[in-house]
Amino acid sequence: MKLADADILILPGLGNSGPGHWQLRWAERMRTAAIVEQAEWDEPDPDDWTDTIVKAVELAERNVVLVAHSLACIALVQAAPRFDAGKVKGALLVSPPDIEGNPNAPAEAKAFGTVPREPLPFPSLLVISDTDPYCALESAADFAGAWGSDFHQAGDAGHINVASGHGPWPEGLLMFTRLMQRL
Template sequence: MKISECDILILPGLGGSKPGHWQMRWAERMANAAVVEQADWFEPDLDDWVATIDQAARLTLRPVVLVAHSLAVTAVAHAAPLLPENVRGAFLVAPTDVELSPAAPEETRIFGPIPRDPLPFPSMVVASSNDPYVSLDRAVEFATCWGSDFHQAGEAGHINIDSGHGPWPEGLLMFTRLMQRLRA
């Protein structure tokens, strides 16, 4: 599927994505991308986040591809069984291990337990070997359970502004690889 043939829903994690974050840059550069705004970025409510993702997917008439970062990855795993059939894929970057990571913020714990059911659409999990919020082994476990392709991004931290990921051209190449697998 070509990027121009679908709607890209950008799903930031806890606190939202700051200006300059790769998600915000993608949203600015892709005419068919939109950032899904959560009611509360700092005190997240799992049910609200899931409902917001589901509603955003249902409001589009075209195929949808989700681009989730951090806590939003777990929200997608929770939302997946509810999402409409127009959701064709998900690009899942730097999942937060809300179950086992001692660095995961306390307010993220309500997103546990992390679903382990296969996702009903193709997906790719991208994780780094030195992310403070998820070990590489856990990221691989999530990808395996979800039936996702897995890409190890090297020592890339949490793949955000703080780890030096503004434009993140490598991520765009991985996203393009996922898009090539999707049906229109």
């Protein structure tokens, strides 16, 4: 699938993607990309977040590919059963937090409750760092298996955000390009 053939919906995590974050950079570079804005970035309401994602998918004019980071991965998985069948063609899931089992997960994220374990109804790629403070590699592998996602270890990359040195994140863009070619 070509970028021009899809609406790329970028889903930032808790606190939004600040200046220099790879998601913001991608949104600026991709003509068909848009950041899905949440009403409350710092004290998220799980129902509001999932409703906002579902509405963004419904309003998209073309097929959709989702790019989620951190807590937005959990919101996407919770929203997925509500998507119109066949509209979402794929998803890149980067650094999902283990909100159930990781004591370092932000308290605000715990409101999202139990992480769904049903397979996603579209192809996906889950990318996790060996040193993510919010999700152990084993937990991420469990998520990938449950969701039917391809799994990629990003090495020593922290939470794959600006704080861990990932502004432009060209490796991620390459993974996203490969995912798009597969769709």
